[in-house]
Amino acid sequence: MSTTILEERKSQIHRAGAGPIDLACNRESLAGAVSQRACVFCGSRVVLYPIADALHLVHGPIGCAAYTWDIRGALSSGPELHRLSFSTDLRERDVIFGGERKLAAALEELVQRHRPKAAFVYSTCIVGLIGDDLKAVCRAAAARTGIPVIAVQSEGFKGNKRAGYLAACKAMFELVGTGDTAGIDPASVNIFGDFNLAGETWIIRDYLRRMGVEVVANVTGDGRVDDIRRCHGAALNLVQCSGATLELARMMQEKYGTSYLRVSYVGIEDMADSLYRTAEFFQNSDPGILVRTQALVRSELVKILPELSRLRRDLEGRKAAVYVGGAFKAFSLIKAFRHLGMQVAIVGSQTGTPEDYEELAAISDPGTIIVDDANPLELSEFIKEKGVDIFVGGIKERPIAYKLGIGFCDHNHERKIAMEGFVGMLNFGLEVHRSVTSPVWRFMPRRAADSADRSKEVEAC
Amino acid sequence: MLLRHTSAEITERKALTINPAKTCQPIGAMYAALGVHGCLPHSHGSQGCCAYHRSALTRHYKEPISAATSSFTEGASVFGGQANLLAAIENIFAVYEPEVIAVHTTCLSETIGDDLPQITEKARRSGKIPEGRHVLYASTPSYVGSHVTGFSNMVKGMLAVAEPTGTKNGRVNIIPGWVEPADMEEIKRLAALVGVDITLFPDTSGVLNGPLSGEFHMFPEGGVTIKQLKSTPDSIGTLALGEWCSADAARHLDSLFKVPCRVLEMPYGLKATDRFIDALRKIAGVPVPEEVNLERGQLVDLISDMHQYFYHKKVALVGDPDPLIALVEFLATVDMCPVHVLTGTPGKRFEKKIKQLTAGMPFNVNVRSSADMFLLHQWIKNEPVDLIIGNSYCKYIARDEDIPLVRFGFPILDRVGHQYFPTVGYKGGIRLLEKVLGALLDRKDRDDSEQSFELVL
Numbered sequence: 001m002s003t004t005i006l007e008e009r010k011s012q013i014h015r016a017g018a019g020p021i022d023l024a025c026n027r028e029s030l031a032g033a034v035s036q037r038a039c040v041f042c043g044s045r046v047v048l049y050p051i052a053d054a055l056h057l058v059h060g061p062i063g064c065a066a067y068t069w070d071i072r073g074a075l076s077s078g079p080e081l082h083r084l085s086f087s088t089d090l091r092e093r094d095v096i097f098g099g100e101r102k103l104a105a106a107l108e109e110l111v112q113r114h115r116p117k118a119a120f121v122y123s124t125c126i127v128g129l130i131g132d133d134l135k136a137v138c139r140a141a142a143a144r145t146g147i148p149v150i151a152v153q154s155e156g157f158k159g160n161k162r163a164g165y166l167a168a169c170k171a172m173f174e175l176v177g178t179g180d181t182a183g184i185d186p187a188s189v190n191i192f193g194d195f196n197l198a199g200e201t202w203i204i205r206d207y208l209r210r211m212g213v214e215v216v217a218n219v220t221g222d223g224r225v226d227d228i229r230r231c232h233g234a235a236l237n238l239v240q241c242s243g244a245t246l247e248l249a250r251m252m253q254e255k256y257g258t259s260y261l262r263v264s265y266v267g268i269e270d271m272a273d274s275l276y277r278t279a280e281f282f283q284n285s286d287p288g289i290l291v292r293t294q295a296l297v298r299s300e301l302v303k304i305l306p307e308l309s310r311l312r313r314d315l316e317g318r319k320a321a322v323y324v325g326g327a328f329k330a331f332s333l334i335k336a337f338r339h340l341g342m343q344v345a346i347v348g349s350q351t352g353t354p355e356d357y358e359e360l361a362a363i364s365d366p367g368t369i370i371v372d373d374a375n376p377l378e379l380s381e382f383i384k385e386k387g388v389d390i391f392v393g394g395i396k397e398r399p400i401a402y403k404l405g406i407g408f409c410d411h412n413h414e415r416k417i418a419m420e421g422f423v424g425m426l427n428f429g430l431e432v433h434r435s436v437t438s439p440v441w442r443f444m445p446r447r448a449a450d451s452a453d454r455s456k457e458v459e460a461c
Numbered sequence: 462m463l464l465r466h467t468s469a470e471i472t473e474r475k476a477l478t479i480n481p482a483k484t485c486q487p488i489g490a491m492y493a494a495l496g497v498h499g500c501l502p503h504s505h506g507s508q509g510c511c512a513y514h515r516s517a518l519t520r521h522y523k524e525p526i527s528a529a530t531s532s533f534t535e536g537a538s539v540f541g542g543q544a545n546l547l548a549a550i551e552n553i554f555a556v557y558e559p560e561v562i563a564v565h566t567t568c569l570s571e572t573i574g575d576d577l578p579q580i581t582e583k584a585r586r587s588g589k590i591p592e593g594r595h596v597l598y599a600s601t602p603s604y605v606g607s608h609v610t611g612f613s614n615m616v617k618g619m620l621a622v623a624e625p626t627g628t629k630n631g632r633v634n635i636i637p638g639w640v641e642p643a644d645m646e647e648i649k650r651l652a653a654l655v656g657v658d659i660t661l662f663p664d665t666s667g668v669l670n671g672p673l674s675g676e677f678h679m680f681p682e683g684g685v686t687i688k689q690l691k692s693t694p695d696s697i698g699t700l701a702l703g704e705w706c707s708a709d710a711a712r713h714l715d716s717l718f719k720v721p722c723r724v725l726e727m728p729y730g731l732k733a734t735d736r737f738i739d740a741l742r743k744i745a746g747v748p749v750p751e752e753v754n755l756e757r758g759q760l761v762d763l764i765s766d767m768h769q770y771f772y773h774k775k776v777a778l779v780g781d782p783d784p785l786i787a788l789v790e791f792l793a794t795v796d797m798c799p800v801h802v803l804t805g806t807p808g809k810r811f812e813k814k815i816k817q818l819t820a821g822m823p824f825n826v827n828v829r830s831s832a833d834m835f836l837l838h839q840w841i842k843n844e845p846v847d848l849i850i851g852n853s854y855c856k857y858i859a860r861d862e863d864i865p866l867v868r869f870g871f872p873i874l875d876r877v878g879h880q881y882f883p884t885v886g887y888k889g890g891i892r893l894l895e896k897v898l899g900a901l902l903d904r905k906d907r908d909d910s911e912q913s914f915e916l917v918l
Contacts, residue, residue: 032529125568
């Protein structure tokens with residue numbers, strides 16, 4: 001296989017230290033690309049999916065519902081309605097004659113049976129083409145059933161995942177401001193852009209509780225409709241994940257004057273920094289908050305640091321490749337890997353913006369490959385070039401990493417262990433350790449030689 | 462109770478599918494295309510379709526799944542996707558260097574009316590398809606049929622390269638249908654044992670059950686070659702395994718090139734394998750080889766050893782029509798009662814066939830096509846079963862109703878083995894029964910009281 005990188009792709013790849021970065025990004029994948037990217041519908045679905053007491057009805061052919069049926073581990077502490085798959089399963093007849101009546105009937109039946117707090121109706125490619133008036137059907141259903149029925153304008157072809165985030169934010173914004181804000185503490189926040197994968201939102205909620213901050217709504221993880229309706233009563237929005245919910249925070253700032261902070265719960269520095277900045281925000285009204293936060297950070301770090309340094313002994317000098325959805329997570333992961341003594345040699349994202357990539361270039365070590373919307377061939381070439389030991393990515397990259405005989409860590413929606421918070425840093429370290437030091441790689445031809453060398457060194461000692 | 466929302470009371474639903482027992486055509490086309498050597502499947506639609514199909518196939522096979530997309534935008538959706546597809550074909554041959562591109566459509570490109578034959582022809586005329594390279598295509602609208610239909614359509618699409626030489630080559634085409642890579646391997650092994658030279662298409666063995674080599678190969682070793690596909694009209698006959706998956710392509714070969722075909726059930730279980738072996742034997746004009754007889758004898762032996770435990774155990778099955786038809790027959794053969802049989806794929810013929818297979822048996826059978834797992838769960842609530850056989854999504858029902866589950870079909874997202882161990886043929890039958898018995902007897906051991914807990918079963 002040649003190592004050709006298509007001329008058109010060269011502007012989407014950069015090596016840190018090689019002049020100023022000017023990465024072409026947030027554009028459509030090239031036609032014919034083996035792209036790791038998804039569509040508008042996918043973006044909307046991932047953001048709204050964790051609202052557990054809402055009905056999520058996919059208006060389209062069966063595939064869109066089938067492929068998004070309970071594939072994310074967004075945990076709920078109560079209702080599980082979001083884990084079912086509901087679809088109008090459009091057939092040829094519907095495509096010709098329109099699917100509005102089918103949609104109305106489906107909504108009627110579902111709302112009657114499940115009595116959800118709200119309903120999200122997702123538009124798909126085909127709905128955008130045949131021109132079903134989703135909004136009108138939803139309005140009528142809302143009037144009949146008395147619950148909010150919200151059209152999510154997520155036609156797949158109308159952009160990339162980022163456009164889907166925006167559609168989801170607009171949908172959620174219809175709920176915001178419709179609930180009673182009485183009794184909300186002045187020191188209160190909403191958690192945006194955390195999906196409660198493996199229960200991560202619960203970790204963050206616990207930190208905030210210990211700091212004395214009330215969480216009004218954890219919108220996108222273990223989410224509840226009633227919480228979202230009154231979340232404009234919170235003093236501050238904590239926005240994680242670069243793309244997903246930033247727009248909702250902006251809309252709330254404009255309409256309700258709610259401030260927001262961009263945070264990350266991944267890695268020690270970013271986690272601590274997020275808590276400190278939250279504390280600073282409230283320190284005028286609650287002078288004790290900073291001290292409480294310092295105590296919290298200290299007590300959490302004491303629990304994990306000894307174990308981390310043990311892991312570091314084995315991982316020192318190893319190399320990682322990071323290819324994740326949002327660039328914001330990539331920043332945090334670069335820092336997290338430094339705690340393990342590891343260097344990120346390749347970093348990329350699906351949805352980064354020019355500012356994101358500038359920042360990536362700034363914090364990356366010289367020589368680091370920075371790539372937007374990579375394809376498997378490029379990734380595989382870079383991995384071999386850099387001698388990477390572990391790949392951090394999503395489901396499609398996992399078997400590629402394994403074929404290359406290197407470790408893998410799912411930092412995407414299929415992770416099974418919490419990787420946020422201080423405890424999450426330790427979990428992450430353990431996961432990296434589990435994979436990087438696995439004996440299986442010794443049986444892989446390309447690395448068998450390395451490992452023989454290494455065991456000789458050990459014998460020599 | 463994850464499925465606490467399932468009510469026992471069944472009402473007819475026309476507008477709504479809950480917990481689907483099918484997915485859409487394009488993924489079937491993608492799986493079939495992966496069974497062509499050096500082929501890059503191409504999804505002519507939005508990026509999301511391709512990403513979803515690749516993810517779903519990756520989760521099931523635990524192998525890298527490469528496929529390209531036309532990356533539709535709003536513009537393409539208004540003005541047609543021709544420009545995208547032409548650019549895609551050019552880019553793909555330039556960057557990934559496949560021998561073949563297999564294009565399938567999506568609901569989007571179907572509805573805007575993109576004409577694949579015309580676009581492909583244009584690509585050929587304008588030199589975008591290098592010498593010796595090929596572009597296959599299939600129309601796979603997501604709103605017609607199911608993933609099974611998409612598979613069938615792409616298999617038929619492969620015959621576009623067929624070129625009869627006028628001389629028969631003595632080979633037999635076998636179309637295996639949507640089975641696991643290990644099953645395709647097993648079909649090849651059995652044919653070789655009987656002494657029949659076959660062309661198996663598609664053939665995902667060696668593609669989706671590959672070894673760890675330390676290298677990433679976008680195009681692994683396996684797959685039917687274009688050369689083999691070209692010569693399919695020269696074969697002396699075609700065996701199509703499964704009416705839904707394989708019959709269309711076989712009949713197409715028959716009507717275009719007069720290659721006689723037989724449509725058999727997929728060779729799951731004793732009787733269906735008997736028919737498959739018999740068909741092979743007749744073509745080769747040989748008696749059944751001793752080695753195959755031995756495997757058959759072992760399967761019958763296992764059934765006899767454990768028949769007490771199979772007796773009238775009620776089973777609920779969900780999956781695709783072709784495998785279900787063979788499985789229902791197999792379960793009846795071992796004296797089990799397939800009481801609920803359901804597929805998401807449309808086709809009244811399926812219901813008729815299952816009713817035929819179970820006629821005269823001492824139990825009532827619920828059977829339904831175009832149905833979903835919500836209905837299956839309701840059936841089970843109304844008439845409980847001893848065992849569920851179906852894909853990983855059955856685990857919700859299994860857990861809620863506390864019923865053992867044998868994973869079979871697509872997708873299997875939470876166990877391994879399906880890539881490596883065949884369930885077709887006599888040996889496959891042994892494996893299936895081993896799994897069924899394991900599930901039933903584990904349950905018995907769990908549920909028996911201390912007094913009746915037995916060491917020897």
